[in-house]
Amino acid sequence: MLGLLTYDWRGGWYSWNVRLPVTKTPLERTWLYHEMGRCHFELGNYERAKELGERSYQEATSARDKVWLLSSSILIAQALGESHSGDPHESVRPNVCWIGLSPADRFLFLYIQLYTYT
Numbered sequence: 001m002l003g004l005l006t007y008d009w010r011g012g013w014y015s016w017n018v019r020l021p022v023t024k025t026p027l028e029r030t031w032l033y034h035e036m037g038r039c040h041f042e043l044g045n046y047e048r049a050k051e052l053g054e055r056s057y058q059e060a061t062s063a064r065d066k067v068w069l070l071s072s073s074i075l076i077a078q079a080l081g082e083s084h085s086g087d088p089h090e091s092v093r094p095n096v097c098w099i100g101l102s103p104a105d106r107f108l109f110l111y112i113q114l115y116t117y118t
Contacts, residue, residue, distance in 0.1 A: 029059040056071075
């Protein structure tokens, strides 16, 4: 928790942005877009966080990585919920049904339900 309180979100966004051109795989880009989106989310730039979450989702689709598909969906839903510019239920529900969670990932599904459906 202490790390989150002292983290420099602007510096984090810059360092991820510099690394983006040298990535070689969709999985690397998925992670970087998600991290950049989290930085913008924490800075209150919810529209930009949503855009980067969508890019992360596209790269996760290319990588066929279910965990990153789910993580990207959560970021998009959080950004929509905070910005009040869309319905987080509509962005998450179809993705969660499509992904098909493994037993190890069920806690993430519970998080989505608690965060977006209450």
